[in-house]
Amino acid sequence: MISWLKRHFIPHEGNGHRPHILHRKNAAQLVGVVLLFELALFILPGLNFAGFVNSLNLGAVLPGVLSTLTNEKRLAENMPQLLENPLLMQSAQLKAEDMATKSYFAHTSPEGKTPWYWLKQVGYSYAYAGENLAVNFVDSEDVTEAWMNSPTHRANIVSGAYTEIGTGIATGVYKGNNAVFVAQVYGRPALFNPSLLPAAAQKSAGLNRVVQETTRFFQEAAASPRRTTDAVLFSVMGIITLALLFNIFIKIRHQHPDLILNGAVVMVVILALHIGNGYVSKDHGLETSFIAYNASEVEE
Numbered sequence: 001m002i003s004w005l006k007r008h009f010i011p012h013e014g015n016g017h018r019p020h021i022l023h024r025k026n027a028a029q030l031v032g033v034v035l036l037f038e039l040a041l042f043i044l045p046g047l048n049f050a051g052f053v054n055s056l057n058l059g060a061v062l063p064g065v066l067s068t069l070t071n072e073k074r075l076a077e078n079m080p081q082l083l084e085n086p087l088l089m090q091s092a093q094l095k096a097e098d099m100a101t102k103s104y105f106a107h108t109s110p111e112g113k114t115p116w117y118w119l120k121q122v123g124y125s126y127a128y129a130g131e132n133l134a135v136n137f138v139d140s141e142d143v144t145e146a147w148m149n150s151p152t153h154r155a156n157i158v159s160g161a162y163t164e165i166g167t168g169i170a171t172g173v174y175k176g177n178n179a180v181f182v183a184q185v186y187g188r189p190a191l192f193n194p195s196l197l198p199a200a201a202q203k204s205a206g207l208n209r210v211v212q213e214t215t216r217f218f219q220e221a222a223a224s225p226r227r228t229t230d231a232v233l234f235s236v237m238g239i240i241t242l243a244l245l246f247n248i249f250i251k252i253r254h255q256h257p258d259l260i261l262n263g264a265v266v267m268v269v270i271l272a273l274h275i276g277n278g279y280v281s282k283d284h285g286l287e288t289s290f291i292a293y294n295a296s297e298v299e300e
Contacts (some may be wrong), residue, residue: 021240022164023260034273059148063093063169074157087122096169126189128187131185132157133184136180166185168185234274
């Protein structure tokens with residue numbers, strides 16, 4: 001292993017002061033691997049993300065990922081995490097499925113059903129409640145980011161009035177295209193006791209910690225293809241950057257412009273893909289346009 005690393009990364013007499021990782025053939029193979037990951041993790045899922053969700057059964061994964069991302073934003077704002085409540089999850093799922101089945105996107109359904117209708121359907125009695133909606137996305141992180149960039153949606157996410165959360169997703173057709181509908185519901189039970197929150201939070205975290213840590217990588221890889229693709233891109237860029245630094249500074253008198261050029265080409269390809277991914281994901285094409293609404297209510 002050490003000899004392989006030395007041969008591929010460290011310029012020395014044994015490799016003619018030419019680290020193998022920067023040879024044209026190896027650089028071309030790295031570009032091929034990067035493009036393959038790009039195709040498999042971002043482009044193909046993005047062409048029909050709704051079908052991708054169904055084929056990999058991500059309906060059971062995405063809600064948890066989206067709830068986790070919401071709690072990450074709350075922690076960044078020094079707000080306590082929201083506990084997942086089964087009734088809120090059921091309510092959010094019913095709302096998402098209603099939008100997907102009837103091909104509408106609004107807080108109030110065509111029949112006039114408000115967000116609070118679904119809470120009452122599952123028997124959730126609340127003192128405060130709120131709802132954020134989203135449709136048409138290819139990366140779960142983009143949903144939370146878009147909500148955080150909207151003052152009204154951000155207010156729901158970081159509100160101190162809520163103590164619980166539930167997220168639901170459903171696939172359907174929106175404006176003639178396959179789409180993923182998201183409903184995220186926030187609530188505070190009518191009989192909420194603040195003194196019970198730390199114990200409840202601690203118990204919930206303890207029970208779920210092992211499962212969450214075990215499945216976290218795979219959940220984010222499937223539910224956040226752009227984030228996963230970027231992780232692969234920057235890992236390869238880190239490898240090439242390391243090789244270039246070794247090549248330039250370890251044997252500074254033995255420079256090979258062709259190797260430096262090969263490494264630079266790989267880095268340019270990676271940067272171009274990263275910029276392109278962000279542009280496509282947030283602004284154009286592949287059913288990635290993002291729409292969101294929010295609502296909140298205080299029980300009288």
